[in-house]
Amino acid sequence: MVRVPRFVAPVTPNDIRLFTLLASVPAGRVVTYGQLAEMIGAPRRARWVGQILKQLPQDSSLPWHRVINAQGRISLSMLEGGRRQAERLRAEGVVVSAEGRISLRLYRWMP
DNA sequence: ACATTGACGCCCA
DNA sequence: GTGGGCGCCAATG
Structure with missing residues (x-):
C-alpha cells in the first residue's frame, strides 16, 4: 500500500496540460x-489558472511571469509581486508600463 | 452543506 | 480610459 503525504497536492490531467502549455510559451511573449x-480545453476557467500559478513554488522553472489578464x-x-513580474518581462524585451500595462497586440503568443 | 474568496473576463455607464 | 457590477468556477473556511 502506497501512502501519500497529505501535504502533497494531487496533480490532475488538466494541471499537466497547463504546465506543459505554459512551458511552451516563448520568452518575450505573453498569454x-x-x-x-481555453487552449487546454477548459474554457471559463481563467480564475482556476490564476489559482494554480499562485501555488507555484518560488523556484519553479515555469514562465509564470508571461501570464497577464485579458485587459x-x-x-x-x-x-x-507585480514588480518582479514586470522586471522578468522587461528582461526578455517586453515593454511594460509603470502601471503594468502590456500590449497584447504586440506580445500575445498565438501558436 | 453553505458562504466566501479570488494571479479572471465581459459588458455598460 | 475608468470604475462598477455580474457571471463564472474551483478552492477554502
Missing part, C-alpha cells in the same frame, strides 16, 4: 489566463 484555460495588465499588485 492571458483565459487563453491558457493587457499584470494582475499582481505593482507594489509587490
Whole structure:
C-alpha cells in the first residue's frame, strides 16, 4: 500500500496540460489566463489558472511571469509581486508600463 | 452543506 | 480610459 503525504497536492490531467502549455510559451511573449484555460480545453476557467500559478513554488522553472489578464495588465499588485513580474518581462524585451500595462497586440503568443 | 474568496473576463455607464 | 457590477468556477473556511 502506497501512502501519500497529505501535504502533497494531487496533480490532475488538466494541471499537466497547463504546465506543459505554459512551458511552451516563448520568452518575450505573453498569454492571458483565459487563453491558457481555453487552449487546454477548459474554457471559463481563467480564475482556476490564476489559482494554480499562485501555488507555484518560488523556484519553479515555469514562465509564470508571461501570464497577464485579458485587459493587457499584470494582475499582481505593482507594489509587490507585480514588480518582479514586470522586471522578468522587461528582461526578455517586453515593454511594460509603470502601471503594468502590456500590449497584447504586440506580445500575445498565438501558436 | 453553505458562504466566501479570488494571479479572471465581459459588458455598460 | 475608468470604475462598477455580474457571471463564472474551483478552492477554502
